Each structure stands twice: as structure tokens, then as C-alpha cells.
Amino acid sequence: MKKGWVPTQEAFDSLLNWLDPDRERAGQKYETIRLKLIKLFSCRGCCDAAELADESINRVMAKVEELAKTYNGEPALYFYGVAHKVYLEYLRESHLKPQLPPTPPPPDETAYECLEECIHQLQEENREMVVRYYQEERQAKIDNRRRLAQELGIGVNALRIRAHRIRIQLQKCVEACLAQDFVQ
Numbered sequence: 001m002k003k004g005w006v007p008t009q010e011a012f013d014s015l016l017n018w019l020d021p022d023r024e025r026a027g028q029k030y031e032t033i034r035l036k037l038i039k040l041f042s043c044r045g046c047c048d049a050a051e052l053a054d055e056s057i058n059r060v061m062a063k064v065e066e067l068a069k070t071y072n073g074e075p076a077l078y079f080y081g082v083a084h085k086v087y088l089e090y091l092r093e094s095h096l097k098p099q100l101p102p103t104p105p106p107p108d109e110t111a112y113e114c115l116e117e118c119i120h121q122l123q124e125e126n127r128e129m130v131v132r133y134y135q136e137e138r139q140a141k142i143d144n145r146r147r148l149a150q151e152l153g154i155g156v157n158a159l160r161i162r163a164h165r166i167r168i169q170l171q172k173c174v175e176a177c178l179a180q181d182f183v184q
Contacts, residue, residue, distance in 0.1 A: 006057050007139060017060045018068045019075050033057070033076050037083050052090060056083040114177035118170050126166050133163045 019033075020026040037056055041049035059082050060067070071078060119127055129148065136144045149159040 005037065007061055007078070011061045011064065013063045014068070018064050030078070033079050036076070036080060039085060040080070041087065046090060048144035052086055053083070053115070056086045059086070078154070086103075111178060114174045115170070117177060121173065122166065130163055130166045133159070 016023065016026040016030060019029040034057060037053035038049045041052045046052055052062055056079060060079055067075075067078065121130070122130070129152070132148050133145060135141070145159060146156060149156045152159065154162070
């Protein structure tokens with residue numbers, strides 16, 4: 001990017017025009033690209049994802065006059081290429097390497113006992129549903145959840161929401177149980 005370059009309204013208008021001649025569609029494309037860039041940086045573990053997305057957009061904006069003349073293809077792809085360079089600079093500057101969050105320690109026997117106790121406190125239909133929901137792996141899990149949703153007469157998304165609510169209820173119960181066990 002040009003040193004000391006500051007985005008202007010004219011540059012922003014040129015960027016929108018490059019995205020699409022229709023101002024409304026251009027605005028929608030801009031927002032979609034920005035949100036995808038934020039998500040991209042977030043998924044890579046960047047705590048300042050919105051700032052990095054804006055930096056990527058500003059770099060494209062600084063070159064938009066040249067790009068409009070020479071670039072062929074989907075503009076969003078150019079943004080993603082610039083975002084990759086910004087991400088590499090971010091890593092270099094912060095001296096961080098992408099790291100996965102630390103793996104939590106395996107639960108002890110008390111946690112399993114609390115989970116069993118909390119599962120038994122659920123209403124029978126919720127207990128059966130949540131146990132079946134978390135069975136199987138890979139494609140078998142998908143097929144199992146589809147069958148379960150059909151049996152309950154609800155959509156797969158509704159099933160997912162129901163399971164999530166039960167899981168939150170179980171989590172609170174287990175945390176309370178473990179806290180009681182810790183006090184004793």
C-alpha cells in the first residue's frame with residue numbers, strides 16, 4: 001500500500017463501482033466481502049479480525065483504479081488474496097504462530113458421575129432424545145439425526161436447537177454438581 005495513503009470517499013466510490021455498477025448491489029457485495037474477511041481472520045485466531053479485514057479492504061481500495069483496468073475475474077477473490085498477505089504480515093509482526101487452543105484435561109470420574117446424575121434428572125423424552133442425538137459418528141450420525149427429526153416430526157434445525165438447549169441445561173447442572181462436590 002502507498003505509504004501515508006488515507007482512504008477517501010472518491011476511492012471508496014471507485015471500489016464500489018468496481019464491485020458492481022449498481023450502487024445497491026455493490027454495497028451488498030462490499031458487506032459480504034467484509035464479513036467473510038472478518039470470519040476468515042477470526043477462524044485463523046486473529047483477535048483483531050475486523051481491523052485486519054479493513055486493512056485488506058483499504059489495500060485493495062488504494063489500487064482500485066489500476067485493478068479496474070487490468071483485473072479480470074471475481075473481485076472477491078482479489079480481496080482474499082490480499083487478506084492472505086495481511087495475515088502473513090500479522091503473524092510476522094506479532095511473532096505468533098497459529099495455535100489451537102489447549103486441549104482441556106480429560107474429565108475425572110466425578111464429572112462423569114455428575115453427568116449421569118444430570119442426565120437422569122431430565123424428562124424421559126429429553127433424555128432419550130439427547131442420548132440418541134449424540135450417538136454414532138460421521139455419516140451415520142447425520143443419518144441418525146435425520147431419522148430422529150422425522151420421528152419427532154420436526155426439522156433437523158429444530159432438532160439441533162432442541163439438543164443445544166438440553167446441552168446447556170446439562171452443562172449448568174454438571175457445573176453446579178461439580179461445584180458442590182468441590183466444596184464438600
